[in-house]
Amino acid sequence: MLRLFPEGGGLQGLISNQVGEIALAGASSCEWYPERSRRGVAGVVVVPAEEVRIRRDPGTQALVYQQFAPGNYVTLNPRTYLYAAPRTTGRSPYGVPLFVAALFALDRKRQLSDAEQRVINLMARSALVQAKVPIPTPQELGCTSEADPAYPDAVAEFFSNVADTIVSSSESGVYIGPDKTDISVVPINQTAAGAPEITKGNQKRVWNALRTLPFMRGEMDSTTQALAQMTVPILHAQAASINQTLARQLEFGANLHLSLRGIPAQAWVRFTPPVSPFQLDEATALLRRAEAHTRLAALFGPAWAPAAMREFDVVEGDAERAPDWWQPGGALAPTPPQGDPP
Structure with a gap:
């Protein structure tokens, strides 16, 4: 199985890769290329879903898949290529990313992170240093007069050097600079009150959009076992829907291999269902x-x-189909009525 997808760790690596593709691109897009002898499948290549254009053939109404190439589109052979999407919208054949609803909340989270960093930087400064330095004369800066074209640039460089000196000396509290320099400190009162509530509220929007739960991300404030027993099956159902799409892709490659080998059989892929914690x-x-x-x-x-x-989903005739070793035991067998011996 390693030879099918060696760049990603074999078949298991392909499954992990396609889980990410379904989440980000909304579809599993793979081409299973045959051996040179056409006697089996040699490997599989991931075709990025964002490079695939889907159109409908006007004659047969069948979907035609084309991959973008420099200057044109290359039609993908439906015998070796499969585009499997777990969810589409309307008439569009393109898959919808699983977490598209999280984009706004994630962008808001980035803005909140930037704002928090700005507040932290202001709180770290705690004060604004104001310095008044007399403007040096042209002669002090090596210029002939104020009309000298180099004089404005020399003044700007002078004040820039003074600012660098003040900033570099702020931690030690010692400043040595030009004569008649007046330095004053203005306190800055910054507070982050209310920020945790805003951040927490947006974080819950992110979790909801990503179809996860707060208690699975360490938020244990209001989690009960009864709530977990109701919500964990929802997560299992979402994982099962992804597994169905992955199974379709793997079945496509396995059945193509069997067909090229001339084996009259059909392969089915079944994933082990997640174990319930309850x-x-x-x-x-x-x-x-x-x-x-x-x-x-x-x-x-x-x-x-x-x-x-x-x-219990039992129908007539199930008893006849039970194997010979099936012996439920006498505990569940009907007991004879009390009274006269049978």
Whole structure:
């Protein structure tokens, strides 16, 4: 599997790469190129989705995929290329990035970070140093008169050197400069009151747009187990939707390889579902539902069988399809009625 995508760490690296492509570009775009002998798939190349133009053939109405090249577009062969998008909008065939809703909140976060840095810089200064220095005469700066063209530039350079001297000496508190220099300090009162609330509110907008949850990012102030049990399945469902798109891409490459090899088979890709962190609670809930159905079956008799079968997705004929080793045990077997011996 390493030879399929050696630049990215093999098949597992391709999966990680395509997760990022789906999140940023909104689609999985890959071309599975065959061997020179056309007897199998030699490897896979990621075609950046932003370089792909999609149009519809006027005759067949089939989608045609073209990759931008200098000066023209190259048509991609649908036999070896697949563009898989988990979500589109309207009639547009282009995939929509998963986190497009987060762009505004992320841009606001960047602005807030810049503003915080400016406030921090002002608070670090704590004071404004005001210096009054007499303007040197042309002779002191090596000029003939005030009409000398070099005199304005010499004055500007002189004041620039004075400012550099004051700034470099500000930490030590010692200043040595030209005669008759008047230096005064103006305190600056800066406060960051209210900034944490603004930043926190925008951060929650970022998390919501990125389809994540505050407690998964360290925000544990108002998180309860009941809330986590309701929201974690939502994250699992979002991951499953991405896995479906990845499975489609991998199945495309695997079935192309089987076809070129002449093997009459079809490949299917299935990802292991994420493990629930609340297995004990879910098992307890399942046990309680089973006990409730047992009591209701004793109350209503055979009439309750359809309700129990719908609850646990059981249909007629499932018992005949059970393997020979399946022995549920006597604990769940119906007990004979009390009274006369059977």
